Amino acid sequence: MACELWTAKLDTYLDGELPREEELALREHLRTCPGCASQALDRIQTKRSIQAAAMRFQPDPAFRARIRQSVAAPPARRAWKWNWPPLLALSAACVVLIAALWITHLQNRAREQHLVSELVDLHVSTLASSTPVDVVSSDRHTVKPWFEGKLPFTFDLPDLQGSQFSLVGGRTSYLNQSVGAELIFRLRQHNISVFIFQKRAVETGCAENTATSELNFHLRNWSKNGLCYFVIGDVSADDLQKLATLLKS
Amino acid sequence: MAVPEPRAVSESFEELALPLLDRLYNFAHWLTQNREEAEDLVQETYAKALKGFSSFQPGTNFRAWIYRILRNVFLTSRTGLKEQSLDQDDDEAKEANLPADRKTPESILLERMDQQLVHKALDQLPVVYREALLLCEFEEMSYQEISATLGVPVGTVMSRLSRARRALRETARRLQEG
Numbered sequence: 001m002a003c004e005l006w007t008a009k010l011d012t013y014l015d016g017e018l019p020r021e022e023e024l025a026l027r028e029h030l031r032t033c034p035g036c037a038s039q040a041l042d043r044i045q046t047k048r049s050i051q052a053a054a055m056r057f058q059p060d061p062a063f064r065a066r067i068r069q070s071v072a073a074p075p076a077r078r079a080w081k082w083n084w085p086p087l088l089a090l091s092a093a094c095v096v097l098i099a100a101l102w103i104t105h106l107q108n109r110a111r112e113q114h115l116v117s118e119l120v121d122l123h124v125s126t127l128a129s130s131t132p133v134d135v136v137s138s139d140r141h142t143v144k145p146w147f148e149g150k151l152p153f154t155f156d157l158p159d160l161q162g163s164q165f166s167l168v169g170g171r172t173s174y175l176n177q178s179v180g181a182e183l184i185f186r187l188r189q190h191n192i193s194v195f196i197f198q199k200r201a202v203e204t205g206c207a208e209n210t211a212t213s214e215l216n217f218h219l220r221n222w223s224k225n226g227l228c229y230f231v232i233g234d235v236s237a238d239d240l241q242k243l244a245t246l247l248k249s
Numbered sequence: 250m251a252v253p254e255p256r257a258v259s260e261s262f263e264e265l266a267l268p269l270l271d272r273l274y275n276f277a278h279w280l281t282q283n284r285e286e287a288e289d290l291v292q293e294t295y296a297k298a299l300k301g302f303s304s305f306q307p308g309t310n311f312r313a314w315i316y317r318i319l320r321n322v323f324l325t326s327r328t329g330l331k332e333q334s335l336d337q338d339d340d341e342a343k344e345a346n347l348p349a350d351r352k353t354p355e356s357i358l359l360e361r362m363d364q365q366l367v368h369k370a371l372d373q374l375p376v377v378y379r380e381a382l383l384l385c386e387f388e389e390m391s392y393q394e395i396s397a398t399l400g401v402p403v404g405t406v407m408s409r410l411s412r413a414r415r416a417l418r419e420t421a422r423r424l425q426e427g
Contacts, residue, residue, distance in 0.1 A: 011414055012407065015385060017392050046414065047386055053367035054387035057278035059271060063288050067270055067295055071263050 006036050010043055112212075115175075115202065120217050122173055123193040123232045126182060132191070133169030133184050143170045147181055155181065155196050155227060158249055165192070165243050176201050185243060192233035192243060202228050213237075220244045262302045265311045266295060272388065273319055279383055280320075280376060281328050290326060294319040313390070313397040320380065320398060332376040370420040378413035385410055 006029050012018045013026050030037045059067075126132050135146035140157045147154070150172050160167060165185045173182040178201030183194040212219045218240045220231045231244050273294065278287035298305075298318050305314055323329040371379055384390045384398060396403045 011411060015392070015410075017407075043414075046418070049364075049367050050371070050382065050386040050417075053364040053371070054279070054383055055275055056368060057275045057284075057287065059274040059288070059291070063274075063291075064270060067292065068267060070292070071266060071295055071299060 134171040136169040190235045195230040313394045316398045381409040382413040
């Protein structure tokens with residue numbers, strides 16, 4: 001091969017881009033051809049000169065800092081990335097907490113519903129009994145003392161003389177294996193039960209001044225001095241409220 | 250033996266791009282031949298690269314990728330557009346305009362080819378030759394990488410390099426003589 005053809009390949013050879021076979025052939029030629037070898041040396045020097053001269057411009061420190069700042073991952077994005085696991089954990093904890101609260105709420109509602117049903121049953125069974133009351137008297141000074149020794153607590157029984165309600169009598173009653181008092185009042189031809197239990201007998205606790213309806217019976221309840229009061233009957237909610245107010249006075 | 254994870258898979262844009270800052274700036278300055286324009290060019294390159302980093306495939310050539318962005322930004326800049334209008338990429342025409350290689354023994358010239366002379370000679374090269382030569386000699390990119398960076402076939406890279414070197418030699422000689 002003529003030297004011109006070899007020298008045409010010199011740059012590619014020196015760039016390390018010549019196919020292996022040609023590279024070996026050219027290397028062999030350079031060993032035997034001083035002219036081409038000299039040209040190769042010149043071109044190596046040219047390469048070195050360019051390499052040395054090419055690193056000519058340096059960015060100034062302020063510009064370098066500006067680029068570094070612009071390239072640094074945005075803090076918000078980083079925080080978002082870093083916070084994923086805690087966020088997920090927090091979300092999971094919230095879901096669990098909400099679920100737990102919801103379940104507790106449902107359980108409480110179920111217990112309350114159960115309590116109301118129990119009280120309705122007690123009231124109805126009293127009225128269905130041939131002896132609805134064990135102490136028959138419209139006098140509170142007769143009825144209240146009757147409970148002495150039968151209950152582990154005592155309660156106030158206001159004088160209802162002059163009101164539309166009249167006391168019929170009383171009996172003991174049981175709720176959740178706890179003994180309590182049941183007083184019967186009459187309004188016109190309607191009988192109204194007033195249950196008094198210790199708070200511990202009532203699983204759900206005694207909600208303050210709440211009104212509930214169950215199977216057209218109305219119920220009003222409150223608590224005072226560790227006792228829970230329940231007023232239940234088939235009279236109107238207003239009448240029930242009036243009796244509750246009198247008893248609380 | 251454990252196979253190391255490819256760098257690009259685990260590295261952030263910051264880790265990949267910042268080590269190239271000085272070289273990118275140097276290349277940008279060679280293209281624009283102006284400090285302010287070089288800074289603008291590099292800044293826009295970093296902004297575009299950061300924005301488009303999600304499209305970069307880890308494990309592929311990040312250097313070629315970001316140099317290509319820089320070059321594309323340059324081509325759309327005022328200086329880049331001006332250079333393009335001057336440098337119609339017609340290699341045959343370019344061939345005709347190049348000074349003839351007068352076969353003067355290169356050794357005589359190159360021994361005296363100091364840095365200043367190389368700077369001047371490079372400055373006078375058409376930008377298409379200057380960039381190809383810098384990518385090859387200074388960035389030490391393979392023809393394949395240069396091809397990917399410039400978006401031209403490998404054959405075109407080779408012919409541009411060949412003409413760039415010849416033009417550089419001739420320009421240096423002319424400067425030497427002048």
